[in-house]
Amino acid sequence: MKILLKKTGVILGCLVVCMASLSGCSEDAPQKENPAVRYMIARPESVLLTTELPGRVSALMVSEVRPQVGGIIQTRLFEEGSDVKAGQVLYQIDPALFQATYNNAKAELSKAQANVVAARLLAERYAKIVDINAVSKQEYDDAVAAYGQAKGSVEAARQALETARINLGYTRITAPVSGRIGRSFVTPGALVTQNQPDPLSTIQQLKHVYVDVTQSSSELLKLRRAFAHGQLQSSGQTAAKVRLVLEDGSPYAKSASVAEGGSEPEWIEGNLEFSDVTIEQSTGVVNVRATFENPEKILLPGMYVRAVIEEGVRENAILVPQKTVTRDTKGRTLVHVLNKSQPAAFVAEAAKTALGESEFYVDTRYVTVDRDFRGQWLLMDGLQDGDRVLVDGLQKARPGQVVSGVVLDAGKASSASEEQNG
Structure with a gap:
């Protein structure tokens, strides 16, 4: 009996020692740290908005050379593809x-x-x-x-x-306008007649050219409303400026500036002349015309280009990296922001008595996205000056949670967005 009591005492003593040991281990265990995230400060700025539209080049003036009397062509007096002046003799009829x-x-x-x-x-x-x-x-x-x-x-x-x-x-067929003449459709010895439907050749003025682009009627209405409501301001007193991107993706600029490389090319800008007054019923687009100088004859009639048209300046615009914008289950766009106060949806949870300087609560904010602007989203509303927008660490944070945040400057936030898009 004594031996049994001794064994029982030993077992109880071991249990007490183990419980004490476990209690000590629990007290010494480190507290779980807050997730580390990075955020940016939303700052409003003025941005110049542009629209890129497809277009075709057309000559400023096109003149078809036709005979005004009938007869046999004796001589052709020009070189195909050369520049001719108004009044210059092109053909001689017998x-x-x-x-x-x-x-x-x-x-x-x-x-x-x-x-x-x-x-x-x-x-x-x-x-x-x-x-x-x-x-x-x-x-x-x-x-x-x-x-x-x-x-x-x-x-x-x-x-x-x-x-x-x-x-x-x-009988001396002359050039009606100055410009560059194309190929000849007749040769010496050919019979031509007065008022014939087929031209002998075509002259086009290429010193200045038109660029005809198409814009959807919905985008045109949106642009006009933005100006009417003051969301956009005119970028200047003169007509809106237009830039061109050529078929190979190169900018339409002075050749010397493009050859230098590295620096910003010296763009050749055109002026927006007018928008057509009729909308194509089948496509729902309206034609927009711009004029460009063509000193080096790079732009040729029929060439496909992309016109970058200045819409205007949007004041107090807020840009955020594209990866910061997500959607909820209803398809609404939102961003995660960091606040010092606990979100209203989580007031029932136990709030932390005091937040450190780098500690914040995670909250959501619904935003309206306007468009992509140089790899970032341009927001129409939802954020204000000074809001902290969560950029990195979104997968580790949830609304209502306390996180430790490190601020990013605008340049780093933009670089992070570009890396994400790339």
């Missing part, structure tokens, strides 16, 4: 027939002028003797009428001569 017509009209004029002299003298002679009844009144009237007809014949012959001269001049 002038023989028109020269003969001109000479005949000239002879008819001389004949009519001779007839008018005889008619005038006769009328003057009858005028002197009609009063003494040497000639009848009817003969005098006939002489006066014949003189008038002779003068009319002179005028008709003069106009016929002018017509013959013009037609003779039309």
